[in-house]
Amino acid sequence: MFSRFLDLKSKEERFDMEELGKHAEKVMTALDESIRGLDNMDDFLSCLHQVGATHTKIPDFNPQYFWKIEQPFLEAVKRTLEDRYSENVESTYKVTIKFIIETLIDGFDKAQNDKAQSGTAKS
Numbered sequence: 001m002f003s004r005f006l007d008l009k010s011k012e013e014r015f016d017m018e019e020l021g022k023h024a025e026k027v028m029t030a031l032d033e034s035i036r037g038l039d040n041m042d043d044f045l046s047c048l049h050q051v052g053a054t055h056t057k058i059p060d061f062n063p064q065y066f067w068k069i070e071q072p073f074l075e076a077v078k079r080t081l082e083d084r085y086s087e088n089v090e091s092t093y094k095v096t097i098k099f100i101i102e103t104l105i106d107g108f109d110k111a112q113n114d115k116a117q118s119g120t121a122k123s
Contacts, residue, residue, distance in 0.1 A: 027069060028076065034100055045103060052107025056115065063108040066101045073097050 030051050037044040055061050077093050078085050 031073060048100060048103040049107030052104040053111035055108050056111045063105040066104045070097050070101060
């Protein structure tokens with residue numbers, strides 16, 4: 001999906017790409033906001049469904065691509081928490097990111113189905 005970044009050979013080159021950095025920041029901000037919103041499940045689900053739905057506008061986007069954020073997210077948590085990172089914390093965040101990704105996929109799928117149904121209704 002990020003074909004314009006394929007020519008970048010090193011991690012340093014990727015880190016220097018402003019556009020890639022902005023996208024990574026958006027992803028991490030969305031994850032952070034969704035986790036902070038877990039106390040209000042309706043808002044949490046609505047937010048993630050909306051983010052998932054926005055990806056239907058990306059040509060050839062496969063919702064399974066959302067799974068590609070799982071490991072980088074878990075690595076970011078581990079690096080951020082450092083010595084506070086434990087097996088219990090890891091387990092909690094694994095369950096959390098899995099739920100988030102599944103919810104993003106649900107939002108994408110629902111939006112795709114809505115598009116398909118509205119397209120069928122117009123025919």
